[in-house]
Amino acid sequence: MSAKEIMNKEEMARTLNRMVFQILEAIKSEDGFCLVGIRRGGAVLAKRMADILAKEGKKDIKIGYLDITLYRDDLTSIHDYPVLQSTEIDFDITGRNIVLVDDVIYTGRTTRAALDALIDYGRPKKILLAAFIDRGHRELPIQPDFTGRTVPTSRSEIVDVQLEEQAGCDCILINKKA
Amino acid sequence: MKTLLKNCKIVNHDKVTEGNVLIDGEIIASVTAHADEKADKVIDCKGKYAVPGLIDLHVHFRDPGLEYKEDITSGAKAAVAGGVTAVCPMANTKPVNDNRIVTEYMIRKAQSDGLIDLFPIGAMTKGMEGEELTEMGDMTEGGAIGFSDDGKPVCSAEVFRRAAEYASQFGSFVISHAEDKSLAGAGVIHEGEVSAITGLKGIPSECEEVMVARDILMSKLTGAHVHICHISSKGTLELIKWAKSMGYNVTCEVTPHHFTLTEQELLTYDTNCKMNPPLRAQEDVDALIEGLRNGDIDCIVTDHAPHHPDEKAQEFDLAPFGITGLQTMLPLSLALVEKGVIDMPAFVRLTSYNPAKLIKKTDRGEIAVGKLADIAIVDPELEYVFDLTLNKSKSVNTPYMGKKLKGAALYTIKSGKVVFEFPMN
Amino acid sequence: MAYKRKDLLGMKDLTKEEILYLLETAQKFTEINERDVKKVPTLKGKTVINLFFEPSTRTRTSFEIAGKRLSADTINFTASSSSTTKGETLIDTVKNMEAMKSDIFVVRHSYSGAVKYIAEHTDAKIINAGDGLNEHPTQALLDMLTIRQSKGRLEGIEVAIIGDITHSRVARSDVWAMTKLGVNVRLFGPTTMIPKHSQVFGCRVCKSMNEAVEGADVIIMLRIQRERQGKLLIPSTKEYAKYFGLTKDKLALAKPDALVMHPGPINRGVELMSNVADGDNSGVLKQVTNGVAVRMAALYILGIGNNKGGIDENAS
Numbered sequence: 001m002s003a004k005e006i007m008n009k010e011e012m013a014r015t016l017n018r019m020v021f022q023i024l025e026a027i028k029s030e031d032g033f034c035l036v037g038i039r040r041g042g043a044v045l046a047k048r049m050a051d052i053l054a055k056e057g058k059k060d061i062k063i064g065y066l067d068i069t070l071y072r073d074d075l076t077s078i079h080d081y082p083v084l085q086s087t088e089i090d091f092d093i094t095g096r097n098i099v100l101v102d103d104v105i106y107t108g109r110t111t112r113a114a115l116d117a118l119i120d121y122g123r124p125k126k127i128l129l130a131a132f133i134d135r136g137h138r139e140l141p142i143q144p145d146f147t148g149r150t151v152p153t154s155r156s157e158i159v160d161v162q163l164e165e166q167a168g169c170d171c172i173l174i175n176k177k178a
Numbered sequence: 179m180k181t182l183l184k185n186c187k188i189v190n191h192d193k194v195t196e197g198n199v200l201i202d203g204e205i206i207a208s209v210t211a212h213a214d215e216k217a218d219k220v221i222d223c224k225g226k227y228a229v230p231g232l233i234d235l236h237v238h239f240r241d242p243g244l245e246y247k248e249d250i251t252s253g254a255k256a257a258v259a260g261g262v263t264a265v266c267p268m269a270n271t272k273p274v275n276d277n278r279i280v281t282e283y284m285i286r287k288a289q290s291d292g293l294i295d296l297f298p299i300g301a302m303t304k305g306m307e308g309e310e311l312t313e314m315g316d317m318t319e320g321g322a323i324g325f326s327d328d329g330k331p332v333c334s335a336e337v338f339r340r341a342a343e344y345a346s347q348f349g350s351f352v353i354s355h356a357e358d359k360s361l362a363g364a365g366v367i368h369e370g371e372v373s374a375i376t377g378l379k380g381i382p383s384e385c386e387e388v389m390v391a392r393d394i395l396m397s398k399l400t401g402a403h404v405h406i407c408h409i410s411s412k413g414t415l416e417l418i419k420w421a422k423s424m425g426y427n428v429t430c431e432v433t434p435h436h437f438t439l440t441e442q443e444l445l446t447y448d449t450n451c452k453m454n455p456p457l458r459a460q461e462d463v464d465a466l467i468e469g470l471r472n473g474d475i476d477c478i479v480t481d482h483a484p485h486h487p488d489e490k491a492q493e494f495d496l497a498p499f500g501i502t503g504l505q506t507m508l509p510l511s512l513a514l515v516e517k518g519v520i521d522m523p524a525f526v527r528l529t530s531y532n533p534a535k536l537i538k539k540t541d542r543g544e545i546a547v548g549k550l551a552d553i554a555i556v557d558p559e560l561e562y563v564f565d566l567t568l569n570k571s572k573s574v575n576t577p578y579m580g581k582k583l584k585g586a587a588l589y590t591i592k593s594g595k596v597v598f599e600f601p602m603n
Numbered sequence: 604m605a606y607k608r609k610d611l612l613g614m615k616d617l618t619k620e621e622i623l624y625l626l627e628t629a630q631k632f633t634e635i636n637e638r639d640v641k642k643v644p645t646l647k648g649k650t651v652i653n654l655f656f657e658p659s660t661r662t663r664t665s666f667e668i669a670g671k672r673l674s675a676d677t678i679n680f681t682a683s684s685s686s687t688t689k690g691e692t693l694i695d696t697v698k699n700m701e702a703m704k705s706d707i708f709v710v711r712h713s714y715s716g717a718v719k720y721i722a723e724h725t726d727a728k729i730i731n732a733g734d735g736l737n738e739h740p741t742q743a744l745l746d747m748l749t750i751r752q753s754k755g756r757l758e759g760i761e762v763a764i765i766g767d768i769t770h771s772r773v774a775r776s777d778v779w780a781m782t783k784l785g786v787n788v789r790l791f792g793p794t795t796m797i798p799k800h801s802q803v804f805g806c807r808v809c810k811s812m813n814e815a816v817e818g819a820d821v822i823i824m825l826r827i828q829r830e831r832q833g834k835l836l837i838p839s840t841k842e843y844a845k846y847f848g849l850t851k852d853k854l855a856l857a858k859p860d861a862l863v864m865h866p867g868p869i870n871r872g873v874e875l876m877s878n879v880a881d882g883d884n885s886g887v888l889k890q891v892t893n894g895v896a897v898r899m900a901a902l903y904i905l906g907i908g909n910n911k912g913g914i915d916e917n918a919s
Binding site for chain 3: 071083085087
């Protein structure tokens with residue numbers, strides 16, 4: 001398996017920073033918003049976004065984490081038993097602006113599942129999607145509102161988002177499927 | 179017609195001799211015949227054992243009444259395929275064999291098939307209800323060789339006492355399926371480790387032992403011969419040893435499954451290992467083997483109990499008790515010889531000589547001049563898979579179906595006629 | 604961690620890892636039951652049949668709720684254990700249900716081993732909801748989940764199981780599972796209700812109620828099945844309550860924070876006194892709540908697992 005690095009730690013930090021400011025710009029300040037990260041990568045990125053916002057003086061941004069395993073449409077074709085992660089949204093999402101954060105958007109099916117999951121928790125005023133990497137090949141009419149970087153890929157490639165919190169380092173690799 | 183069994187090891191209750199057996203008609207004419215003696219038929223036994231045809235004192239042939247499980251013809255075919263030339267079917271047919279008409283029907287049907295001799299065991303009480311004695315005199319005259327309410331043990335000690343007394347008057351004896359039904363309750367397997375593990379209800383060994391003790395004492399009281407069926411526990415054997423040491427007229431039998439398998443078989447809830455008495459613990463198996471070794475046990479019987487596959491394919495609690503055994507008695511008993519527990523003469527004592535004496539059939543149980551030519555040529559080394567093509571019973575309820583077995587009858591000869599030949603391919 | 608079996612038949616044959624996987628998954632499902640919208644689409648289009656050959660209300664309801672919260676179609680089929688007397692065999696009954704394209708059967712049966720027997724004769728997935736005296740695996744899982752939530756761990760926890768051990772599938776499942784996970788289990792009950800060969804359980808069998816309760820972290824009181832036993836094993840419920848029931852005084856011998864559990868339904872005043880059942884130490888209703896999560900986990904794990912195809916690792 002050959003791996004090509006398409007983003008390093010610095011580029012990732014810069015990109016995430018930019019995305020945060022785009023979000024701040026897009027959502028009127030009086031309305032406010034909450035972050036909901038999709039486990040596992042999106043959850044880490046959402047947490048980092050919250051940290052950036054805190055440094056900007058926005059310490060009261062609520063953050064939640066969403067496990068979408070139970071909402072997937074491909075559960076029965078998964079070769080191994082997925083380990084359920086927990087969903088932690090300890091605030092009422094009804095009437096709020098929600099920024100859904102994911103690390104990679106690909107077919108759009110995860111986002112679809114996340115939207116279903118989120119709606120089971122309440123009726124948000126608006127849901128916006130922030131995707132760190134958009135690798136194309138959408139199978140559903142879903143587009144991110146905020147994109148970190150658009151990366152053209154083939155279906156035979158795997159976008160590997162490595163995050164310090166999980167993998168021990170920050171970088172984004174493109175691997176050829178073995 | 180003369181048949182020569184050439185080149186065999188002739189096994190009797192007391193010795194093994196090499197030689198040739200000459201059969202004239204239904205009778206053994208010589209056991210010291212010359213190898214090139216003139217005969218109509220010559221079977222070269224190639225050094226295998228010639229043993230007296232096995233006599234199984236305990237079978238269920240389901241005929242009359244439950245022929246879908248087995249009938250006398252299919253049962254006889256299974257018998258000869260297992261080297262067995264005489265059987266004693268129990269009385270729990272439909273109708274119950276509690277009168278001379280049923281007894282004679284059974285005997286005649288077997289005679290017309292000409293495969294085996296059938297010596298029925300009559301019911302001890304009418305309808306096996308445990309209350310009124312059957313017409314034992316008349317039935318004995320009709321051919322019944324003993325009396326038992328097998329499977330429905332007589333609760334009343336009084337009734338058992340009178341049955342034993344009355345049977346002895348006609349030179350007959352009673353056979354006790356020793357089980358205290360009140361203690362057995364709804365039990366389906368041995369009460370032991372496996373019943374604790376599986377949640378299957380247990381039948382304690384004492385359930386058998388308490389009845390064995392009673393029936394031994396009834397023998398003491400009456401002086402009548404009491405034969406204890408299919409003993410399964412160490413405690414039972416100890417009681418029988420005591421009875422014999424006291425000089426009481428008590429004998430007993432054991433089945434191959436009880437001296438071969440343990441309760442561990444039931445961990446899989448296999449209904450083909452469900453029988454009554456149940457498979458017991460290893461210490462019981464060890465004791466039974468010891469009893470066979472030292473002669474405390476008089477004979478080996480099958481308790482051949484065929485049941486239709488549909489009946490065994492049920493919830494464990496609902497499946498009937500019993501397994502078939504006529505075609506597995508020989509390999510399982512020969513395994514004792516291979517292990518050195520018993521020798522070939524002891525094998526003959528347990529499977530033919532002693533049973534013949536118990537039912538007072540002096541014309542058999544030995545390979546000797548003048549005796550009936552009931553002989554099995556046995557190869558203890560023959561290995562084969564016991565499958566549906568070999569199985570002759572109408573039923574297949576045996577844990578040995580599909581299993582590899584060692585030891586079989588190559589030929590079974592009944593009254594001088596070859597009635598079974600092992601299918602070699 | 605994984606669970607690759609077709610069925611969930613009992614705790615006896617499972618590995619420690621399989622049991623932990625079931626527990627972890629169940630723990631995750633507890634969250635769904637706290638939501639306003641208590642439903643996920645996971646088993647949409649799957650058919651779950653509750654095949655009950657023995658009367659049961661709570662276990663069946665718990666499974667039914669669990670199935671519905673996973674969006675499965677759950678159907679209750681109650682049959683008599685003696686349906687064979689009506690001419691249809693157990694396997695025929697099951698095959699008929701299977702022919703209607705059912706995915707999972709939740710089976711309860713009054714005979715030990717009957718659920719395993721069914722599992723061996725169908726391709727459908729089977730969850731044992733209690734078979735005779737043998738096993739009741741989801742009860743053991745919910746017991747352990749409740750203990751772990753209360754005590755933070757299972758290893759080294761002192762659990763007393765008190766009552767009719769011989770006739771209890773709950774006791775068997777609890778013993779097999781808990782001993783694998785390092786729980787120290789002790790048993791107590793009337794001598795008439797303790798198997799003669801209880802050494803197979805690998806647990807301490809206590810001689811008195813005091814010994815059983817003393818220092819326990821958890822006390823599981825079993826239900827006395829009065830309708831099953833008749834009067835042969837115990838002379839009266841009054842006497843049972845006196846020598847084998849859990850009173851406040853007896854409970855005082857256990858650890859102060861001891862958790863009292865009961866598989867239900869409780870015979871108040873017999874095995875469990877009301878002031879204990881309703882007291883601060885009682886985890887009885889927590890067990891019921893956890894029961895739904897455990898059954899969701901079981902349905903989920905069997906319902907999605909078909910081991911075909913490969914995972915799309917970038918299914919974003």
